[in-house]
Structure formats: C-alpha cells, structure tokens
Amino acid sequence: MSVSRRSFLTHGTVLGCSLAASPLLTPVSFAAAPWDTRLVVIVLRGGMDGLDVLRPYGDPGFAGLRPTLGSGPGLGGPNGGGGVDLDGVFSLHPALAPPMPPLGRPELGFVQAVSTPYRDRRSHFDGQDILEAGTRTLGERRDGWLNRLLQQQSGVEARTAFALGQGDLQLLRGVAPVSDWSPDADLLLSPQAEDLAKLLMQEDPLFKAALSEALALSREDAQDPAMGETSGGASSEMMRSGMEIPKARRGKAHLKLAEFAARQLRGETRIASFSLNGWDTHTRQKKALGAALTRLGDSILALKQGLGVDVWDKTAIVAVTEFGRTARQNGTGGTDHGTGGAMILAGGAIRGGRVFGQWPGLAEADLYNRRDLMPTGDLRATLAWIMQGMTGVSRTVLEQQVFPGVQMAADPGYLR
Amino acid sequence: MVFDPELAEIRFGCGLAAQLAQPSDVAAMLARLQGPDVAAHTFAIPGLDTGLATAATFAKLRRAWRKSREGKQASLAKQAFRKYRRHHVQQQHLWFRQSLLRQCQTRDGFRERLVLFWADHFTAQGKRAALRPMGAPYVESAIRPHLAGRFEDLLIAAVTSxxxxxxxxxxxxxxxxxxxxxxxxxxxxxxxxxxxxxxxxxxxxxxxxxxxxxxxxxxxxxxxxxxxxxxxxxxxxxxxxxxxxxxxxxxxxxxxxxxxxxxxxxxxxxxxxHPATAAHLARKLAVHFTRDDPDPGLVADLTESYIQSGGDLTRVYETLLQHPASWEPELNNIKPPQDFVASACRGLGIGTGDLADWKAKQLRRVLVAPLGLMGQRWQAAPGPDGWPEEDTAWITPQGLSARLRWAMAAPQKLRKDLPDPLRFAEQSLGQRADARVRFVAGAAETRAEAIGLILASPAFQRR
Incomplete structure (x- = not known):
C-alpha cells in the first residue's frame, strides 16, 4: 500500500560517487502546490469526550448527567468549572483556554454533536478506520480521505502532504504521493555506505522507497537553517564519529511534530497530519482529559508560532476524533465509548469563537440509544466545506470522491 | 511439504545462530515446545505475584512519603520512595535483557515466537506508575505457561489476570x-x-x-x-x-x-x-507467521484444526507447520523491531557474558530506547489490539532509518570484536546470503558498516 502511494524523489547516484561532490547537496526545488492555503489535520485517538471539552452548561440535563465532571464557566464550586464561556450555552474546558485568549480575534472554533457515520459497535479501531477512510461503512475504500483530496489536485508532489510521527495515518493512505517522517529519524550515511544500502535494497520496492525518502528528508533537515544548531551539530558529529544509536523521542513529542509540520508548511507543503493519543478517558477523566487538551493546545500554539503571521492567516487546523463518549459519566470518574462528539477548529483562516452544529439536547429521549449525544451532523460535511474553501475542489468531487455519500447541505461558514 | 531447517529458524524461530543446532523436523519443533521451558528457567523473570508485591511496596512507600510532613522523617521517606521507584522502573530493563537472552540462546525458538504472538494478542499494560513495569511478569504468569495447551485456558488466564x-x-x-x-x-x-x-x-x-x-x-x-x-x-x-x-x-x-x-x-x-473464534485466530496466526495476505487454504485448515481439536493449540501449530503454504521459500513478513533486534543479537552470538555487567541505563540506551524510534516501544503497544502486522507499518522511512542506524552502531557496543562480515553474512542469512549481500559484506569501508548493512538488508529484515 504505502509503496504505491508514494512517488518518491529519485536520487540516482553512481556507486563510489562522493557525497561532497554530489549534486544532491543542492536544495531540491519543488513546483509550487496548486493552492496556497495550509491544512493541518490532527487525529485525536481514543475518542474525545466532546461534552467535557464543550460543556453544555446551559442545557438543563447536563448537570445531572455529569455530577462530578466539569461544569460551566467560572462557577467554581465542587466540580471545578473554570471554563471559558463561549455563548451562554457552552463553556470551553479550561485546559484549552491558552489558545483562546479573551482579547483579539478568536482563532478556535468548534462543531458540536457531529460524528462519522460509524454507529453502535463503538470500537476504537473500527471507529478510527472509518474516520480515516472517510466512508459511510467499513471496507468501502482502502485509501484515506485526505489522500483522495490530493488525488483530485494536479501538481501534487511528495512534499505537498506530510504524514508525521511514528504511527500509521490511514487518512493519508492512497495512490497520491505523501511524505512520511518522524522529526528525529535523520539518516546520514557515509557515501559508500549509502550506495551499498541502495544496492542492497534496490530490488525490494518497500525498502527501496523507504530508504530513498529517508535519505532525501535527512539531507534536507541537515541543510535547513531553520533546523538550528542542534540538528546541524548532531549531523556533523554523526559524520565524524560514525553512526550513533538513535534515541527515542521523549516528553514533548507533540511539540516536535508541530514544529516540524510548521517548518514544512512554511515551504512547499500544504497539508500535514499527525495524531495525538490519550483521549480514552474511562477513568479519572478530569486529569486525563486536561492533560490531553493541554497537549492539543500547545500543539496549536507551536504551529502558530512556527508558521508566522502570514502563513498562519491562511491556515486551518482541524482536530477530529473517532467518536464521542457516553452522555452519562460512568462509575469510575470517566466516560465510556459513545457516538456524537465534537470537532475543534483552529487557525487564522477559521471563523473562530463560535460553536457550530445543531444541538440535540440531553433529555433521555434526545440521546442516541438513550446513552450517547445524538449526532446531528456528519463530521465529513464539516471537513468537506473546509476543504472546499481551502482548495477550491468542487462540491461534486467532495460528495462523490473524497467522502462518498456525504451530503454537504448549506455552508455554515467555517472559514473567514 | 519440504522441511527447511534454516527457514524453520528464520520464519518460525528467532533467527539463525552459528552455534545453535537447527531443528530437524516439525516433530522436533513440537517436542521442544511441549518439553520443559528451558529458556524461562535459564533466564528467569518473576511472575505477576512477585510483580504485584513490588507494586504494593511502591504504593506503600509513596503513601508514606506523601503522608510524611516535614523534617528529617519526610526527607527519609522521600529518599526511600525515590530509591525504590528507580529500582522499580529499571527492573524492567533487566527483564528486557532476560527476554532478549532467551531469544538469543534458545533452541526452542518457536516457543519464544508464540510467547510474543499471544502476548500481543492479549495485550495488557500497567496504566499507573506502580503497575507500569508489569508487562513482563504478566506474560510470564498468564501467557507463557499456556502456549501449548487449550486456547480456553490461555483465554481464562489472560482475561482474569x-x-x-x-x-x-x-x-x-x-x-x-x-x-x-x-x-x-x-x-x-x-x-x-x-x-x-x-x-x-x-x-x-x-x-x-x-x-x-x-x-x-x-x-x-x-x-x-x-x-x-x-x-x-x-x-x-x-x-x-x-x-x-x-x-x-x-x-x-x-x-x-x-x-x-x-x-x-x-x-x-x-x-x-465458537467457530468465529476459530476463524479469527486461524487468520491471525497465518498472517503473523506467513504473510499479510495468507493462503486461504492455510487459514481454512487452521480453522478446521482448531474446531476439530476443541481449541488444542499444539494441534493448530502442527497444522501450521505441516502446511505447504508455510514453507514458501521466498521471505515475506517484516520482522517487527523487537524480533529484528533479537535476531541480530542472536546472529552476533550474544550470550549472558556479553550483557552480564550491563546496567539498566546502558540496556535502555543501546537496546530498549532504539525500539521506540523503530516504532515499537517495548511492551507499549498503541492499544489493546497490539502491534500492526502489515509490512508497510514497519518499513517506513523513519522506521528503516532507525533500523539502519541501530544496526551500524549497536553491534560494536554489544561485542568486543565484530565478526568477519562475509562469515557473518553466511551465518546469519544461510542460503539467503546472495551475491549482492556478499559483495556488500566485502565492499563496505568498515566492519561496523558491513555488519550494519547485512542486518539492514531485506534478506535479514524479512522472514
């Protein structure tokens, strides 16, 4: 799958050619992408509890369903509260307050009560598969919706889209070329070792493609002045002392991803995607969700800082999750797998500060299966409108190719 | 079906090792599996009972520290907890060494592979600090004793663990x-x-x-x-x-x-x-041991064998090992990082002596941490569904980069003297050391690069 999906840059070298003399050290230039806006898709794995991120404190049913989880804005009291009031109905979880300062143009937006078409089985794995496939049912398509968007564009190069981090991002899987990289995997071989590695791998397409891209990305990182001292220092040290054991990423991995994404998006890249884990809050949700939202907020701020004002202004960040969680909190201070959930939008291109979506209410009869928030919108429709506004791809293509069977209805105006 | 002892070690075992005899036939593989668990005896890892006791001590010391107020007593309590926590976290690196040595030294490689397969099928992890290192003791108690018995016993042991x-x-x-x-x-x-x-x-x-x-x-x-x-x-x-x-x-x-x-x-x-369980497990075994798109006949035969035997796993393994589709000479599946690292160490002849005086920190830096960048943090699968089986999930640019970097850097830290590259290629690849690998073994500028390239070659990475 991943072989056919990438059209790798080919770097033909002759055995024995020295790296110093190689024309490959010249920065590779890319054709400009067919559109100029930037799209970042963050997959929140585990099922984010939309009702605790956007707390519907104005709904009379809310307090009863969530006796010990977070309540409305600034109420204090036994349940904390302390959120940011958005519109008198919804209050934003306090952990997302940093990217939502009280003054200035609001750059976070929200969609409430949305879901994929996935229903009932409430499995993370199927839920994520269908979220990333962008289809109505499982098994309809083997590729992902973000890749199908790329398939509709002309002039797409390998670097037009980046799948970042160590996990597989199925939403970018497909025949359109996509680059795949983790910021700390740089590979710098001696010229001889590089040629021998290519020779060893040339007849195995999976290895050949992976090696070629690893070498290309590593070279680019090594030369990129934006990478700063650390990376350049490490590379030259590596060349001096031979290969060093790679170190696993620790701690602020999400910031590294966001910073790497921003660096690419300042250049030719138009789409970047990565995952954030830690949303499966069956127990002690207060602590776990706060930590996960802080990581998300920090990632958004890192993207904003890394992109700079001009690029940020044409950037939309969309955070999606496989499903929401039960309306009622469970017996262990958490929530179980549910259905309707929320989407988080960010970026200079977003019309922020508001909660989109049609609110179904929390009375027992209004719940899905009497247990979950009723989804009133297809999250694919939100994605489709944002993509339509960002890339100009036609509604027909979006409804038939990218998200087969989605009905986009009227444009709620997610973009500025 | 033609039994191939080299392939038995590569595809169904932990890789080739010069000093260890390969199994002579399927009966010998199954006999070893049903015999005493020599590797577990030689390289001991405590069971979950012991593990839980250490977790309880951890919790007790933490409580004592949190309850203590100020002054000398508080600082002693803090010191005691921190010391224990360091030991608690680091012991898992020592357990990693034990499980690595099992894979390096065993003559019963199929058993180690089954341990990994079922531990992945029944992925369980500690979610709190006290329980976080308990993966290895869990496998020791719940998985390892039930590999060759009936699936229902394995299921009950894992689910009630x-x-x-x-x-x-x-x-x-x-x-x-x-x-x-x-x-x-x-x-x-x-x-x-x-x-x-x-x-x-x-x-x-x-x-x-x-x-x-x-x-x-x-x-x-x-x-x-x-x-x-x-x-x-x-x-x-x-x-x-x-x-x-x-x-x-x-x-x-x-x-x-x-x-x-x-x-x-x-x-x-x-x-x-349930027949659905038979079919589910049959497909999983076939994918894991043969290829991402397994022979439908093999899956059907495994299903049938499971149903006929009432879930007797040894009978199912026998069907797997007797099936022609299991012995396709062409290597297919990619070794996941843990198996890659272990088979590299096995090929290098790493034994108890080589790692005996290694501290937990060193084990982490040279062996455990690199697995993370290769995409497989030890005993930390992304979810209860375990690690991916698809080849494409592992050989990504960064995954391959991490493998290549480790292969060039680690062997010289594991052994005082690196072997002659050509001989190493022959020993670790057997008949699969083709002309290209031999050329590379001789053409690399340093011994470390030659060994690294052999280990990173598709012939070594696939099984």
Missing amino acids: PLMLHYLDQHRSIGPNSRAARRRKGRGGLNENLAREVMELHTLGVDGPYGQQDVRQLAELFTGLNFNAKKGFAFRGGQAEPGSETVLGVTYGADEGKAELGPILQVLRDLAA
Missing part, C-alpha cells in the same frame, strides 16, 4: 444493582471495556456475530472480576450484578442466589469454542 483487569478497567466495573452499587448510592458503574475487547479482539473478532447487547450483557456478567496486591486475582461477589445474563443467546448464572465465578469461566470457554 490482574494486569488485564486493570488495563481494561474491569476491576472498577460495578453491577448497577450490586451490593457495592447500593452501598455507594449509585456511584458504582458498569464498564464495558474488557467485555468489548474480549469479543472483538480476543475471541470472535470484530466481524463476529455479536452486538452491543451482547457486549452489555457480558460486561454485567464480568462484574466481580477483581484483584488485590496480596492475593492476586479475586472474585468479589459484592460488585457482581445479580441475576442471569444472556450472551450470544446462552443464559449464564442463576436468577436467584449468589453471583459466582463459574458462569464467567463458562462464557469464556463458550467464546473460545
């Missing part, structure tokens, strides 16, 4: 009408996590014939499964939902009277015996 109950929140699940719920005035609650994963992942498979109602009923039936640090597994009737439950049309437990463990074990046995 304290680490699984903790990982999938079962110990906190309380029947809505249980005594515990009444006592807590409704603060108790049901948690479906384990019930769902048992049907979706451990037995029937996601396409299996069950619905949300079965998940709910199984979750109610599971209430009462619990554990404590002193005794390990414990059934707590007070947490159990009273009355009977119906799962896949079968009623378990009595409408009246005390809730008991018996019906829970029975539903697990019934799930183990």
Whole structure:
C-alpha cells in the first residue's frame, strides 16, 4: 500500500560517487502546490469526550448527567468549572483556554454533536478506520480521505502532504504521493555506505522507497537553517564519529511534530497530519482529559508560532476524533465509548469563537440509544466545506470522491 | 511439504545462530515446545505475584512519603520512595535483557515466537506508575505457561489476570444493582471495556456475530472480576450484578442466589469454542507467521484444526507447520523491531557474558530506547489490539532509518570484536546470503558498516 502511494524523489547516484561532490547537496526545488492555503489535520485517538471539552452548561440535563465532571464557566464550586464561556450555552474546558485568549480575534472554533457515520459497535479501531477512510461503512475504500483530496489536485508532489510521527495515518493512505517522517529519524550515511544500502535494497520496492525518502528528508533537515544548531551539530558529529544509536523521542513529542509540520508548511507543503493519543478517558477523566487538551493546545500554539503571521492567516487546523463518549459519566470518574462528539477548529483562516452544529439536547429521549449525544451532523460535511474553501475542489468531487455519500447541505461558514 | 531447517529458524524461530543446532523436523519443533521451558528457567523473570508485591511496596512507600510532613522523617521517606521507584522502573530493563537472552540462546525458538504472538494478542499494560513495569511478569504468569495447551485456558488466564483487569478497567466495573452499587448510592458503574475487547479482539473478532447487547450483557456478567496486591486475582461477589445474563443467546448464572465465578469461566470457554473464534485466530496466526495476505487454504485448515481439536493449540501449530503454504521459500513478513533486534543479537552470538555487567541505563540506551524510534516501544503497544502486522507499518522511512542506524552502531557496543562480515553474512542469512549481500559484506569501508548493512538488508529484515 504505502509503496504505491508514494512517488518518491529519485536520487540516482553512481556507486563510489562522493557525497561532497554530489549534486544532491543542492536544495531540491519543488513546483509550487496548486493552492496556497495550509491544512493541518490532527487525529485525536481514543475518542474525545466532546461534552467535557464543550460543556453544555446551559442545557438543563447536563448537570445531572455529569455530577462530578466539569461544569460551566467560572462557577467554581465542587466540580471545578473554570471554563471559558463561549455563548451562554457552552463553556470551553479550561485546559484549552491558552489558545483562546479573551482579547483579539478568536482563532478556535468548534462543531458540536457531529460524528462519522460509524454507529453502535463503538470500537476504537473500527471507529478510527472509518474516520480515516472517510466512508459511510467499513471496507468501502482502502485509501484515506485526505489522500483522495490530493488525488483530485494536479501538481501534487511528495512534499505537498506530510504524514508525521511514528504511527500509521490511514487518512493519508492512497495512490497520491505523501511524505512520511518522524522529526528525529535523520539518516546520514557515509557515501559508500549509502550506495551499498541502495544496492542492497534496490530490488525490494518497500525498502527501496523507504530508504530513498529517508535519505532525501535527512539531507534536507541537515541543510535547513531553520533546523538550528542542534540538528546541524548532531549531523556533523554523526559524520565524524560514525553512526550513533538513535534515541527515542521523549516528553514533548507533540511539540516536535508541530514544529516540524510548521517548518514544512512554511515551504512547499500544504497539508500535514499527525495524531495525538490519550483521549480514552474511562477513568479519572478530569486529569486525563486536561492533560490531553493541554497537549492539543500547545500543539496549536507551536504551529502558530512556527508558521508566522502570514502563513498562519491562511491556515486551518482541524482536530477530529473517532467518536464521542457516553452522555452519562460512568462509575469510575470517566466516560465510556459513545457516538456524537465534537470537532475543534483552529487557525487564522477559521471563523473562530463560535460553536457550530445543531444541538440535540440531553433529555433521555434526545440521546442516541438513550446513552450517547445524538449526532446531528456528519463530521465529513464539516471537513468537506473546509476543504472546499481551502482548495477550491468542487462540491461534486467532495460528495462523490473524497467522502462518498456525504451530503454537504448549506455552508455554515467555517472559514473567514 | 519440504522441511527447511534454516527457514524453520528464520520464519518460525528467532533467527539463525552459528552455534545453535537447527531443528530437524516439525516433530522436533513440537517436542521442544511441549518439553520443559528451558529458556524461562535459564533466564528467569518473576511472575505477576512477585510483580504485584513490588507494586504494593511502591504504593506503600509513596503513601508514606506523601503522608510524611516535614523534617528529617519526610526527607527519609522521600529518599526511600525515590530509591525504590528507580529500582522499580529499571527492573524492567533487566527483564528486557532476560527476554532478549532467551531469544538469543534458545533452541526452542518457536516457543519464544508464540510467547510474543499471544502476548500481543492479549495485550495488557500497567496504566499507573506502580503497575507500569508489569508487562513482563504478566506474560510470564498468564501467557507463557499456556502456549501449548487449550486456547480456553490461555483465554481464562489472560482475561482474569490482574494486569488485564486493570488495563481494561474491569476491576472498577460495578453491577448497577450490586451490593457495592447500593452501598455507594449509585456511584458504582458498569464498564464495558474488557467485555468489548474480549469479543472483538480476543475471541470472535470484530466481524463476529455479536452486538452491543451482547457486549452489555457480558460486561454485567464480568462484574466481580477483581484483584488485590496480596492475593492476586479475586472474585468479589459484592460488585457482581445479580441475576442471569444472556450472551450470544446462552443464559449464564442463576436468577436467584449468589453471583459466582463459574458462569464467567463458562462464557469464556463458550467464546473460545465458537467457530468465529476459530476463524479469527486461524487468520491471525497465518498472517503473523506467513504473510499479510495468507493462503486461504492455510487459514481454512487452521480453522478446521482448531474446531476439530476443541481449541488444542499444539494441534493448530502442527497444522501450521505441516502446511505447504508455510514453507514458501521466498521471505515475506517484516520482522517487527523487537524480533529484528533479537535476531541480530542472536546472529552476533550474544550470550549472558556479553550483557552480564550491563546496567539498566546502558540496556535502555543501546537496546530498549532504539525500539521506540523503530516504532515499537517495548511492551507499549498503541492499544489493546497490539502491534500492526502489515509490512508497510514497519518499513517506513523513519522506521528503516532507525533500523539502519541501530544496526551500524549497536553491534560494536554489544561485542568486543565484530565478526568477519562475509562469515557473518553466511551465518546469519544461510542460503539467503546472495551475491549482492556478499559483495556488500566485502565492499563496505568498515566492519561496523558491513555488519550494519547485512542486518539492514531485506534478506535479514524479512522472514
């Protein structure tokens, strides 16, 4: 799958050619992408509890369903509260307050009560598969919706889209070329070792493609002045002392991803995607969700800082999750797998500060299966409108190719 | 089917090792599997009972530290806790060394592969600091003793293991009408996590014939499964939902009277015996040991063998090892990082002496941490569904980069003297050391680069 999906840059070298003399050290230039806006898709794995991120404190049913989880804005009291009031109905979880300062143009937006078409089985794995496939049912398509968007564009190069981090991002899987990289995997071989590695791998397409891209990305990182001292220092040290054991990423991995994404998006890249884990809050949700939202907020701020004002202004960040969680909190201070959930939008291109979506209410009869928030919108429709506004791809293509069977209805105006 | 001893070691074992004899036939492989567990005896890892006791000490010292106020006593308590925490975290690196040495030194490589396969099938992890290192003791207690027996026994051991109950929140699940719920005035609650994963992942498979109602009923039936640090597994009737439950049309437990463990074990046995479970496990085994798109005939034969034998795993393995589709000479699957690193060490002849005086820190830096960048943090699968099987999940640019970097850097830290590259290629690849690998073994500028390239070659990375 991943072989056919990438059209790798080919770097033909002759055995024995020295790296110093190689024309490959010249920065590779890319054709400009067919559109100029930037799209970042963050997959929140585990099922984010939309009702605790956007707390519907104005709904009379809310307090009863969530006796010990977070309540409305600034109420204090036994349940904390302390959120940011958005519109008198919804209050934003306090952990997302940093990217939502009280003054200035609001750059976070929200969609409430949305879901994929996935229903009932409430499995993370199927839920994520269908979220990333962008289809109505499982098994309809083997590729992902973000890749199908790329398939509709002309002039797409390998670097037009980046799948970042160590996990597989199925939403970018497909025949359109996509680059795949983790910021700390740089590979710098001696010229001889590089040629021998290519020779060893040339007849195995999976290895050949992976090696070629690893070498290309590593070279680019090594030369990129934006990478700063650390990376350049490490590379030259590596060349001096031979290969060093790679170190696993620790701690602020999400910031590294966001910073790497921003660096690419300042250049030719138009789409970047990565995952954030830690949303499966069956127990002690207060602590776990706060930590996960802080990581998300920090990632958004890192993207904003890394992109700079001009690029940020044409950037939309969309955070999606496989499903929401039960309306009622469970017996262990958490929530179980549910259905309707929320989407988080960010970026200079977003019309922020508001909660989109049609609110179904929390009375027992209004719940899905009497247990979950009723989804009133297809999250694919939100994605489709944002993509339509960002890339100009036609509604027909979006409804038939990218998200087969989605009905986009009227444009709620997610973009500025 | 033509038995190939080299392929037996590469595809069904831990890789080729110059000093260790290869199995002569399928019967010999199965006999070793059914014989004594030599590797576990030689390279011991404590069981979960011992592990839980250390976790309890960890919790006790932390409580003492948090309760202590100021002054000398507080600083002593803090010191004692920190010292223990360091030991607690680092012991898992020592357990990693033991499991690596098992893979390096065993003559029963199929057993080690089955341990990894079933440990992945029944992924369980500690979610709290005290329990986080418990992956290896869990495998030692719940998985390893049941590899060659009946699947239902393995299922029961894994599902009722304290680490699984903790990982999938079962110990906190309380029947809505249980005594515990009444006592807590409704603060108790049901948690479906384990019930769902048992049907979706451990037995029937996601396409299996069950619905949300079965998940709910199984979750109610599971209430009462619990554990404590002193005794390990414990059934707590007070947490159990009273009355009977119906799962896949079968009623378990009595409408009246005390809730008991018996019906829970029975539903697990019934799930183990279900044809959907047979088909699910057959496909998983075939994918894991042969290729991402396995021969349908092999999957069918494994399914049949499972059903006919009543889930006798040794009979299923025999079918796997006797099947022509298992012996395609062309190598297919990619070794996951842990197996890659272990087979490299095995090829390099790493033994107890080489790692004897290694401290936990060194083990982490040279062996454990690199697995993370290769995409497989040790005993930290992304979810209860374990690690991916697809080749494309592992040989990505960064995955391959991490493998290549490790292969060039680590061997010289593991051995004082690196072997002659050409001989190493012949020993670690056998007949699969083709002209290209031989050329590279001779053409590399340094011995370390030559060894690294051989280890990174598709011929070594696939099995």
